[in-house]
Amino acid sequence: xxxxxxxxxxxxxxxxxxxxxxxxxxxxxxxxxxxxxxxxxxxxxxxxxxxxxxxxxxxxxxxxxxxxxxxxxxxxxxxxxxxxxxxxxxxxxxxxxxxxxxxxxxxxxxxxxxxxxxxxxxxxxxxxxxxxxxxxxxxxxxxxxxxxxxxxxxxxxxxxxxxxxxxxxxxxxxxxxxxxxxxxxxxxxxxxxxxxxxxxxxxxxxxxxxxxxxxxxxxxxxxxxxxxxxxxxxxxxxxxxxxxxxxxxxxxxxxxxxxxxxxxxxxxxxxxxxxxxxxxxxxxxxxxxxxxx
Amino acid sequence: xxxxxxxxxxxxxxxxxxxxxxxxxxxxxxxxxxxxxxxxxxxxxxxxxxxxxxxxxxxxxxxxxxxxxxxxxxxxxxxxxxxxxxxxxxxxxxxxxxxxxxxxxxxxxxxxxxxxxxxxxxxxxxxxxxxxxxxxxxxxxxxxxxxxxxxxxxxxxxxxxxxxxxxxxxxxxxxxxxxxxxxxxxxxxxxxxxxxxxxxxxxxxxxxxxxxxxxxxxxxxxxxxxxxxxxxxxxxxxxxxxxxxxxxxxxxxxxxxxxxxxxxxxxxxxxxxxxxxxxxxxxxxxxxxxxxx
Numbered sequence: 111x112x113x114x115x116x117x118x119x120x121x122x123x124x125x126x127x128x129x130x131x132x133x134x135x136x137x138x139x140x141x142x143x144x145x146x147x148x149x150x151x152x153x154x155x156x157x158x159x160x161x162x163x164x165x166x167x168x169x170x171x172x173x174x175x176x177x178x179x180x181x182x183x184x185x186x187x188x189x190x191x192x193x194x195x196x197x198x199x200x201x202x203x204x205x206x207x208x209x210x211x212x213x214x215x216x217x218x219x220x221x222x223x224x225x226x227x228x229x230x231x232x233x234x235x236x237x238x239x240x241x242x243x244x245x246x247x248x249x250x251x252x253x254x255x256x257x258x259x260x261x262x263x264x265x266x267x268x269x270x271x272x273x274x275x276x277x278x279x280x281x282x283x284x285x286x287x288x289x290x291x292x293x294x295x296x297x298x299x300x301x302x303x304x305x306x307x308x309x310x311x312x313x314x315x316x317x318x319x320x321x322x323x324x325x326x327x328x329x330x331x332x333x334x335x336x337x338x339x340x341x342x343x344x345x346x347x348x349x350x351x352x353x354x355x356x357x358x359x360x361x362x363x364x365x366x367x368x369x370x371x372x373x374x375x376x377x378x379x380x381x382x383x384x385x386x387x388x389x390x391x392x393x394x395x396x397x398x399x400x401x402x403x
Numbered sequence: 404x405x406x407x408x409x410x411x412x413x414x415x416x417x418x419x420x421x422x423x424x425x426x427x428x429x430x431x432x433x434x435x436x437x438x439x440x441x442x443x444x445x446x447x448x449x450x451x452x453x454x455x456x457x458x459x460x461x462x463x464x465x466x467x468x469x470x471x472x473x474x475x476x477x478x479x480x481x482x483x484x485x486x487x488x489x490x491x492x493x494x495x496x497x498x499x500x501x502x503x504x505x506x507x508x509x510x511x512x513x514x515x516x517x518x519x520x521x522x523x524x525x526x527x528x529x530x531x532x533x534x535x536x537x538x539x540x541x542x543x544x545x546x547x548x549x550x551x552x553x554x555x556x557x558x559x560x561x562x563x564x565x566x567x568x569x570x571x572x573x574x575x576x577x578x579x580x581x582x583x584x585x586x587x588x589x590x591x592x593x594x595x596x597x598x599x600x601x602x603x604x605x606x607x608x609x610x611x612x613x614x615x616x617x618x619x620x621x622x623x624x625x626x627x628x629x630x631x632x633x634x635x636x637x638x639x640x641x642x643x644x645x646x647x648x649x650x651x652x653x654x655x656x657x658x659x660x661x662x663x664x665x666x667x668x669x670x671x672x673x674x675x676x677x678x679x680x681x682x683x684x685x686x687x688x689x690x691x692x693x694x695x696x
Binding site (some may be wrong): 154187221234237238239241256257259296297300301303304305306307308309310311312313314315316317318322323324325326327328329331332333334335337338339340341343346347348350351354357358361362363364365367368369370371372374375376378380383384385386388389390392393394395396397398400401 | 413436480530531532534549550552582590592593594596597598599600601602603604605606607608609610611615616617618619620621622624625626627628629630631632633634636637639640643644647650654655656657658660662664665667668669671673676678679680681682683684685686687688689690691693694
């Protein structure tokens with residue numbers, strides 16, 4: 111008789127992502143005890159009453175005691191402090207992973223703070239989420255069919271990578287690996303850039319003089335387009351700070367193209383507008399076909 | 404015994420918008436005969452077999468015979484030619500309306516082409532739609548609870564406005580009136596600008612060297628954000644051309660704000676990023692509350 115894949119899971123930062131992962135593991139019977147950790151008892155009490163965690167501690171060093179899997183799911187700006195605190199307290203067989211949306215700074219923080227436990231750290235990023243946040247919004251199927259990217263270091267133990275991969279697969283995720291720098295470039299384009307554009311648009315419109323009327327006459331397309339501007343501001347501030355180089359590159363490429371499009375509008379260049387709009391529609395169709403296959 | 408609100412409706416341009424309006428009127432028993440008009444028999448045959456129109460003509464002058472309501476639902480670039488063709492053929496009691504997304508050019512076209520029938524023309528714009536197009540996508544509830552903006556001219560007969568208002572109300576729409584120029588400014592901000600940004604983003608990404616990988620790792624938020632880039636390119640080219648002044652203004656305001664946001668990312672100004680993101684989230688919450696109330 112074999113036990114569950116994870117004997118004791120420590121979840122530092124109990125929100126949508128970590129909560130959903132734990133729910134999936136519980137549903138599959140692949141986790142024993144779950145210890146939560148966070149800054150305020152209120153959220154942790156709620157997570158206990160929701161059945162996501164069994165118990166909690168406010169001190170990360172206490173929370174990781176005897177855990178064989180530690181999931182760090184805090185905003186990027188809080189990673190270093192957590193790593194520093196847990197490094198000396200980790201159990202000998204503990205594997206540590208994170209769910210941060212940018213990997214470069216997390217890896218730098220891990221190198222600086224994890225010391226001899228660096229080989230047990232597997233940087234990870236589940237490409238899933240909703241504009242909602244908080245453990246109340248968590249659900250077990252969040253990762254089903256979604257991609258999870260692992261960006262292991264040269265030093266990372268192969269067994270640790272396989273362990274984290276297996277635990278993600280229990281949640282139904284499709285796991286792949288890539289270089290951290292490449293991850294950050296790709297995500298800057300497909301996720302960080304659209305978020306900044308949507309936040310920027312809603313912020314911009316909200317400061318125009320006729321703002322209430324503007325929103326009053328907005329239709330469903332606008333709601334979809336701006337949905338991601340409801341995401342957690344702290345999380346997105348930290349992502350922008352952490353991935354500022356790749357994001358700046360992406361913003362520069364995008365605004366250069368947007369300038370050309372503005373010129374086409376200003377010059378009433380219907381042919382150029384058609385070229386851009388048709389190409390965009392075809393590219394989106396390819397993208398949807400890819401998502402579905 | 405009173406008859407239906409519309410005895411004979413002529414729909415020029417049989418697609419999502421006109422098809423959905425007719426379906427709503429049929430559901431309410433408020434339309435007698437419906438004659439379609441378009442450039443190709445294939446689409447019109449399909450509309451007949453879907454039960455949207457009863458019959459059709461390829462020539463607008465023929466299609467409007469004896470119609471007491473004429474709905475012009477063609478791309479903005481095709482309005483002038485339709486007005487020119489129908490003006491001499493309209494029944495004495497006919498009221499003409501359109502569903503164009505920009506009103507300035509439609510009104511200029513109507514002034515140039517409708518001659519003595521100008522007072523019977525009621526410019527209109529239903530703020531509804533999906534990224535789908537075509538009569539197959541039409542459904543009777545498309546306008547339920549949605550806003551329709553009428554932008555009557557000084558010359559427009561009050562009875563014609565009331566007629567069009569009443570027919571929209573049958574479809575469940577909330578009808579209001581405003582100045583055409585103001586309409587075009589507001590819609591440039593909430594609809595035309597987001598469409599151009601989304602088209603521009605997908606086009607831009609599709610031309611980056613690692614484009615297939617980029618799309619492969621895009622998540623659900625990206626799908627929402629780019630949904631409107633699946634809209635009909637011809638319709639959107641025409642909207643950009645028709646409303647190019649207001650849209651250029653909106654693009655200039657937005658890109659100026661975006662430059663500031665880029666500077667904040669580049670300079671890693673977390674405080675400024677938080678200000679923008681929090682303001683955007685609050686504004687979007689206000690907007691959603693407004694939509695729901």
